[in-house]
Every structure is written in C-alpha cells, then in structure tokens.
Amino acid sequence: MITSIRPILVDYLKCVDSVKALVGDNITDIDYNFEDLYSAKGNDLAFPAISIESVGLDPEYATNCIDVNQYTESVNLQLYQQVTSAHLRAKSDKVKNKAVEKLRELDNLKAVVLNDLNKLRGNLEYLVDIHMVRILSATDSVFSTENKSKIYQTQISLNITYSKGDI
Numbered sequence: 001m002i003t004s005i006r007p008i009l010v011d012y013l014k015c016v017d018s019v020k021a022l023v024g025d026n027i028t029d030i031d032y033n034f035e036d037l038y039s040a041k042g043n044d045l046a047f048p049a050i051s052i053e054s055v056g057l058d059p060e061y062a063t064n065c066i067d068v069n070q071y072t073e074s075v076n077l078q079l080y081q082q083v084t085s086a087h088l089r090a091k092s093d094k095v096k097n098k099a100v101e102k103l104r105e106l107d108n109l110k111a112v113v114l115n116d117l118n119k120l121r122g123n124l125e126y127l128v129d130i131h132m133v134r135i136l137s138a139t140d141s142v143f144s145t146e147n148k149s150k151i152y153q154t155q156i157s158l159n160i161t162y163s164k165g166d167i
Contacts, residue, residue: 005073005160006054008127012120013050018112022105023048047082047151048109055157069163070131077113077156081106084149103152110138110154117158132161 013019014027026049055074087099114135123129136157142150 004054004057005071005128005162006052006075008124009075009160010052012124013052013113013116016112016116019050019109019116022109022112023050026050028052047080048105049080050109050113051078051080052076053078070161071164072159072161074157074159077158079106079109079113079154079156081109081152082145082149083152085144086148106152106154110156114138114156117156128162128164130160130162132159134159134161 010027014025019027026046028049028051053076055076057071057073081102083099083102087095088103090096090099117133118135120133121130136159138154138156141153141155143153144150
C-alpha cells in the first residue's frame with residue numbers, strides 16, 4: 001500500500017527527459033541535511049540535484065463515496081546547485097561565464113520542474129490518479145560550504161491531490 005506520493009514523484013521525475021538532462025540520477029527522496037552539503041568537497045559531481053520530502057498527508061473525508069480514496073499531500077522539492085563564489089568574481093570571462101552558467105542551470109531546472117508539475121494530471125502507472133497539483137511557493141536561499149563554494153537552493157512547496165490506484 002502506498003503511504004506517500006513522494007517515491008512515485010521521484011520515479012516520475014527520473015523519467016522526465018528535460019529534468020534528467022539537467023540532473024541525471026541526482027534525484028532522491030530524502031532531504032539533505034546541512035552537514036551533508038557543508039563538507040561538499042567530494043560532491044562536486046553531485047550537482048545540480050533534487051531532493052523531495054513529504055510534509056504531510058491528509059485524507060479527504062467527503063460524503064461522496066467516490067472521494068473516500070482521495071488524499072492531499074504537501075510536498076517540498078529542493079533544487080540544489082553548487083557554485084564556487086570566487087569564480088563569480090573572477091577576472092577571466094571564461095571562468096566567470098562558467099560559474100554564471102551553473103547558476104542559470106538552477107533557474108532552468110526550476111522552470112522545467114514547475115512547468116512539468118503544473119501540467120501533471122491523470123494516472124501514473126496505475127499507482128495514483130492525480131487530480132490537482134497546486135504550487136504554493138518557490139523560495140531561494142544560499143549557504144556557504146567549507147571549501148569556499150556556495151550551495152544555491154530553490155525550495156518549491158506544493159500540494160498534490162490524488163487517489164490511490166490499483167496495486
């Protein structure tokens with residue numbers, strides 16, 4: 001029995017060509033801790049990345065018998081990109097442009113994910129039938145790591161209303 005749409009959403013995003021082209025297999029259904037990203041010396045190839053966490057699952061108790069199987073789940077998607085901040089201030093245009101391009105990858109990933117989730121409706125491989133996706137907010141933040149780079153993060157909060165399918 002499915003207890004959350006989170007793993008289904010992870011598997012779905014891994015199959016979307018435009019998302020996979022940007023992040024590869026760096027999509028996970030666990031939330032990164034600050035400690036995981038702070039000592040990110042070995043994580044240079046792990047970015048950009050997406051992590052998905054479920055915030056809450058609420059069954060929709062309606063009087064209509066059709067809606068008894070309906071759930072609304074709050075989900076947070078975090079999109080990450082690591083950029084060396086000194087490269088953003090470099091004198092060499094080539095180095096600076098490469099760092100700016102990495103930031104633009106995060107913006108592009110955000111647009112691709114938002115556009116795809118905004119039109120997501122219907123049956124996902126008989127596991128769930130998605131009725132509505134409501135994007136609540138998208139916020140940006142940044143923090144420094146120990147190797148003098150910065151992790152840029154975009155958090156997308158959304159509600160997904162769905163029915164559990166036949167398994």
